[in-house]
Amino acid sequence: MDVLRQKCDFKGIAVPRVSDLEGHRGDLEGAWGHMLGHQLPALPPVDVFWSVLPEFFGWLEGGPAPVIPAAYASVSGEILIRERALRLPIGLPGQSALEIIRFAAANRLVVELRYQGGTRRIEPYSLRQTQDRNVLLHAWNVDRNEHRSYRVDRIEGARSTNQTFTPRYAIELTPAGPVVIPRAAAPIMTVRSPLVPVRRSAPPARPAKPRKVQGSHGPTYVFQCPVCRKKFKRKSMTSALNAHKGAAGYPCPGRTGIYVKTEY
Numbered sequence: 001m002d003v004l005r006q007k008c009d010f011k012g013i014a015v016p017r018v019s020d021l022e023g024h025r026g027d028l029e030g031a032w033g034h035m036l037g038h039q040l041p042a043l044p045p046v047d048v049f050w051s052v053l054p055e056f057f058g059w060l061e062g063g064p065a066p067v068i069p070a071a072y073a074s075v076s077g078e079i080l081i082r083e084r085a086l087r088l089p090i091g092l093p094g095q096s097a098l099e100i101i102r103f104a105a106a107n108r109l110v111v112e113l114r115y116q117g118g119t120r121r122i123e124p125y126s127l128r129q130t131q132d133r134n135v136l137l138h139a140w141n142v143d144r145n146e147h148r149s150y151r152v153d154r155i156e157g158a159r160s161t162n163q164t165f166t167p168r169y170a171i172e173l174t175p176a177g178p179v180v181i182p183r184a185a186a187p188i189m190t191v192r193s194p195l196v197p198v199r200r201s202a203p204p205a206r207p208a209k210p211r212k213v214q215g216s217h218g219p220t221y222v223f224q225c226p227v228c229r230k231k232f233k234r235k236s237m238t239s240a241l242n243a244h245k246g247a248a249g250y251p252c253p254g255r256t257g258i259y260v261k262t263e264y
Contacts, residue, residue: 004060018057025050039228039246042160044107071170072138072147077131080172095239096258097158098127099226101137103253104160105173110142114157115150123165126172127152140168219264223257232257 008015032046059065074080097113104111105124113120122139129135135152142165221234228246239257246252 042162048164078128081127094152094155095256097155099256100158102173105171108164110161110163112159125169219262222260224260225254227254228252
C-alpha cells in the first residue's frame, strides 16, 4: 500500500477505492465481451469479476488477505506436479487439455472433461504423480458432488466453460518457482593505442557458403494455442510452443498447442 500511495502521489492522483469504479460499471459490462472475448478460451461473467473487487480493495487498504483453503489431502507417495511441460508419455491430447485446465483453474471456471468416452463437469485442483508413475488430476465432480481423480494419459479433451466455482481446496495447477533469465554475454571490446598506426588491408576473399534450401516437401502440422487461438505450423509432430504474444500484444501463457490438421 505504501508503494501504491507513493506512485499516486507522484502522479498527483488519489489512491483508488472501490467506490471510484461504481460509475464505470455500465461501460465495463458493455465492453466486456468485445475487449476480452477474442483473447480467452472462455470469458468469466463480468458479475463474478465485479463481486471480488471489494475484497481486493479491502486487502489493498490493509485489510486481511483472502483465506486460501487447504490443499486436498495427499495419498502416501504422491508427488505434487507444478511444471507446465510434463516429461512423461501422456500424449498430445493430455498435454493440450492440461493447458485448458490450467487456464480454467486460474480463473475458477468449471471444465467439461472428455474422459474415457464420456464427459464430466469438474472443478480442477491439482496434478500429482503416484508411486507407479501415473499422473492424476485431482478434481471435484460437479454432477456427482464428490472428489474424483483422473489419469491424465486417459484424458481425451477439455473445454473451459463460463460457469464459475468457489474453490473447496487450494488450487495447485499454476506453475511455481523462480523464472531463470540467462545472463547476456558481455560484448568483446578491442582497444587500440592511438599512438600506434594501424595498417588496414582488405581481408582475403572467402568462398561463399552454399545456402541451405529448406525443402517444402512433406506434411506440415498445424497446432493452435488453446489460450490465444494463434496457429503455428510445424514440420514435425510437436506441440511445444515458444514464447509468443496474443492478439492484444501481451505475452501469452500458452506453451502447448492443440493439433488442428495436417497440410500437404
